[in-house]
């Protein structure tokens with residue numbers, strides 16, 4: 221593959237969570253693998269919600285994970301500045317070019333009028349959209365009115381036909397142009413909105429692949445139209461499966477604080493995770509190498525990652541609630557594995573009991589409990605018992621986490637800690653003995 225230029229473009233509007241880290245990681249891996257560049261761009265045009273403290277957090281978390289950017293804040297680069305707020309003049313200039321080429325127009329409608337339009341659409345049970353009144357203002361008249369009247373700049377979406385865009389993972393996506401609104405590109409204060417700013421930057425920064433979360437899929441036709449209206453070559457578009465979407469269901473449980481911590485990169489750091497464990501975990505949320513391999517260093521990931529093996533369906537974690545479920549075993553000791561989960565394929569109650577007993581014995585005797593010590597010891601044990609590593613690991617996973625799916629096993633055991641891991645192995649033995657197996 222030719223060297224790519226890819227970007228991670230977070231809005232600094234909240235704490236940095238693992239879903240964002242996964243997007244950054246995939247971009248970074250592709251850049252490293254192809255000898256290309258990974259760019260960090262801060263999309264801070266939403267002045268109300270952006271806060272420099274979140275930018276600092278994103279940068280700290282990325283650096284801690286080892287995801288280093290080749291261009292961006294602090295390191296600079298040929299397209300500096302990399303904060304959008306400092307690039308506002310560039311977007312304004314491009315908006316003027318779109319007006320001049322007939323692809324954008326000034327809109328003078330007042331908030332009151334827009335409210336009436338919205339209400340009339342609601343009455344008709346239509347999706348509210350701008351009704352296009354100012355599209356009809358002749359350009360010379362609009363130019364004169366712009367001197368004196370407050371206005372925004374809107375994209376002039378074609379009203380006939382349809383738009384087809386190709387997504388690398390999902391194939392062609394087609395939408396009827398009537399369903400694409402005349403979106404605002406520049407607000408009345410002269411500041412561009414995300415849709416324009418991001419596309420101008422992607423083009424100017426020479427981005428070859430836009431790899432981002434699929435919450436941006438609905439905006440893709442508009443983004444492609446902005447590229448096409450500007451006469452630019454589109455990047456490869458690649459929308460990742462959902463990772464984290466707070467479901468908003470009900471109230472957060474009493475594990476609130478822990479669950480919050482467990483979705484934020486720096487929160488996980490504070491819980492004692494290592495960067496390797498997190499990278500390994502998030503890499504596998506939507507990408508797999510084969511069905512077996514579970515442990516990857518950053519170098520392995522760089523060597524093995526491929527856009528083509530990304531998974532357009534969801535990874536292991538989908539909603540915030542699922543994260544709490546997935547990671548809850550870190551915080552509670554009342555985990556109770558279902559006895560059948562303690563019997564991965566090919567194991568009998570007797571062999572499972574022996575394996576748990578030997579694991580407990582060996583793990584208790586190890587000089588330390590980090591994953592680089594426990595993993596080889598358990599692989600050797602699998603060998604000794606004539607089991608496949610996957611069989612023994614499945615058993616240990618069920619015993620330690622109460623689940624059949626979890627973050628990487630040995631890092632998990634490290635975080636759970638030696639004392640609690642051993643106690644859980646004993647508990648699993650008790651469960652197996654007490655069950656009718």
Ligand code: GLU
Nearest residue numbers: 229230231263418432436
């Ligand atoms: N600033 C957007 C976000 O934080 C980035 C979207 C994109 O990658 O185009 O989600």
